[in-house]
Amino acid sequence: MADRDDEQGKGGGGPERTAPPYEFSGGESSGDDDAPREGGQRREAPEYEFSGGESSGEQEKDKEDPTPETAATKTPDGTFKARHRSEREEAERARKAKAEEAEKRERRRKRLKKLGWALAPIALIALIVILVSNIDDEKTGGEQQGPPVGGTAIDKRFQGIEQDGLTLGDPKAPLTLVEFADLQCPFCKQSSDNVLPVLVDKYVRPGKLRIEFRNFAILGPDSEKAARALEAAAQQGRAWQFLDLWYLNQGEENTGYVTDEFIRKIARGARVPDAEAVVKRSNDKSTPDTLRAARTEANRFGVDGTPSFLLGKTGQTPTILQIQDPSDPNLFTQAIDRQLGGPQE
Amino acid sequence: MTEARSRAAIAALAVAGIGVAAYLTYVHYADVQALCVAGGGGCEKVQTSSYSELVGIPVAVLGLAGYVSILATLWIRGETGRLAGAVLAITGFGFSAYLTYRELFTIDAICQWCVVSAVLMTLLAALTTWRLLAAE
Numbered sequence: 345m346a347d348r349d350d351e352q353g354k355g356g357g358g359p360e361r362t363a364p365p366y367e368f369s370g371g372e373s374s375g376d377d378d379a380p381r382e383g384g385q386r387r388e389a390p391e392y393e394f395s396g397g398e399s400s401g402e403q404e405k406d407k408e409d410p411t412p413e414t415a416a417t418k419t420p421d422g423t424f425k426a427r428h429r430s431e432r433e434e435a436e437r438a439r440k441a442k443a444e445e446a447e448k449r450e451r452r453r454k455r456l457k458k459l460g461w462a463l464a465p466i467a468l469i470a471l472i473v474i475l476v477s478n479i480d481d482e483k484t485g486g487e488q489q490g491p492p493v494g495g496t497a498i499d500k501r502f503q504g505i506e507q508d509g510l511t512l513g514d515p516k517a518p519l520t521l522v523e524f525a526d527l528q529c530p531f532c533k534q535s536s537d538n539v540l541p542v543l544v545d546k547y548v549r550p551g552k553l554r555i556e557f558r559n560f561a562i563l564g565p566d567s568e569k570a571a572r573a574l575e576a577a578a579q580q581g582r583a584w585q586f587l588d589l590w591y592l593n594q595g596e597e598n599t600g601y602v603t604d605e606f607i608r609k610i611a612r613g614a615r616v617p618d619a620e621a622v623v624k625r626s627n628d629k630s631t632p633d634t635l636r637a638a639r640t641e642a643n644r645f646g647v648d649g650t651p652s653f654l655l656g657k658t659g660q661t662p663t664i665l666q667i668q669d670p671s672d673p674n675l676f677t678q679a680i681d682r683q684l685g686g687p688q689e
Numbered sequence: 690m691t692e693a694r695s696r697a698a699i700a701a702l703a704v705a706g707i708g709v710a711a712y713l714t715y716v717h718y719a720d721v722q723a724l725c726v727a728g729g730g731g732c733e734k735v736q737t738s739s740y741s742e743l744v745g746i747p748v749a750v751l752g753l754a755g756y757v758s759i760l761a762t763l764w765i766r767g768e769t770g771r772l773a774g775a776v777l778a779i780t781g782f783g784f785s786a787y788l789t790y791r792e793l794f795t796i797d798a799i800c801q802w803c804v805v806s807a808v809l810m811t812l813l814a815a816l817t818t819w820r821l822l823a824a825e
Contacts, residue, residue: 455772463779467783470780
């Protein structure tokens with residue numbers, strides 16, 4: 345070690361110098377890589393010491409220090425140049441690594457930005473579609489949500505029209521249409537949604553037609569529960585509001601949607617004075633009179649499906665009305681007009 | 690995770706999603722009851738609810754199209770494919786989140802098949818996003 349110090353004191357080592365290439369001794373300080381490993385006999389801290397290819401942040405800082413470069417350039421010795429080269433390569437590698445990391449971050453940022461731009465319009469469209477879809481549901485009466493829809497419109501539809509139990513319209517109307525229907529039946533719903541408003545406006549309100557509803561529950565226990573509820577609503581004079589609102593909010597048959605809560609909502613929406621009485625009756629398992637009567641009459645006329653219709657002069661025995669599509673109001677108006685002796689205004 | 694492994698994982702998840710969505714599409718059109726573990730009536734209730742369709746298209750069909758599209762993006766080279774995959778999967782994830790919300794708070798029933806699909810879509814969204822951001 346003394347020799348090396350001597351060499352440095354003379355202004356640098358000769359070609360025979362065997363110091364490790366990663367050792368660097370500055371002009372003002374001398375160091376020995378081995379010194380720390382030998383028990384700390386070093387006289388001065390090796391400010392510019394490098395230890396192999398691995399570099400730490402501190403070392404990188406050291407590499408960028410201008411001092412060693414000055415020292416190296418001051419020294420004409422080839423070994424110093426070699427060390428300096430290695431040091432520069434290290435610095436270059438570190439710089440490249442940093443640059444790569446920065447580039448990666450920038451790439452990620454750009455990709456995130458692209459992703460955001462691509463998703464923004466989709467999110468906007470989705471929001472609009474969902475909103476529109478919800479509005480549609482409100483109009484058509486999507487099941488299971490909020491209060492029953494259509495209550496106000498239904499109120500207007502039947503306003504001022506006489507109701508007696510399950511019969512709608514003037515008792516003196518010349519024609520009577522009888523409908524056998526189940527509140528759970530989807531085709532009955534279609535008929536109620538599409539045909540009933542036309543018949544009410546065109547024939548029932550002007551006193552030309554009365555409609556008798558036959559509480560013909562055939563689709564299972566839920567239908568019978570619905571039929572019992574309808575009978576209770578009929579006893580309070582709101583059968584037609586109740587059944588029309590039911591159809592508007594009808595769910596898929598026998599999926600369990602006919603709950604007390606559903607019945608309560610429909611009864612309240614139809615403004616049945618005592619909605620709880622409707623719920624209570626729906627849970628009383630005794631067969632409603634209207635259901636029993638409907639079954640008897642269905643047997644008599646050979647009716648075995650819903651919706652089925654009978655048409656005839658009021659007070660006389662009606663006949664089966666063969667309707668191909670019960671959701672087409674024109675088929676009904678044609679049949680009724682024929683019985684009334686021509687098209688009605 | 691390497692690019693090859695992430696592609697394989699995305700492909701596997703997408704294929705599983707196609708299976709689930711195809712079954713639910715069949716259930717919708719064949720008008721049969723979905724098989725539900727522990728006799729849960731939730732599947733039927735959810736499948737027949739008004740939320741089983743969006744602007745007239747069954748959500749099962751939308752899901753099927755989504756999974757097929759995500760799978761297809763694996764064959765589009767470069768960043769375009771990765772970006773398309775991530776966009777589709779994140780969109781699917783958002784839609785699944787909306788449907789799960791509806792199941793829990795509006796329909797008040799849970800469809801087990803829909804939960805499986807939602808989990809698959811969540812994993813796909815995470816994987817495709819990672820794949821996009823981590824690519825060299």
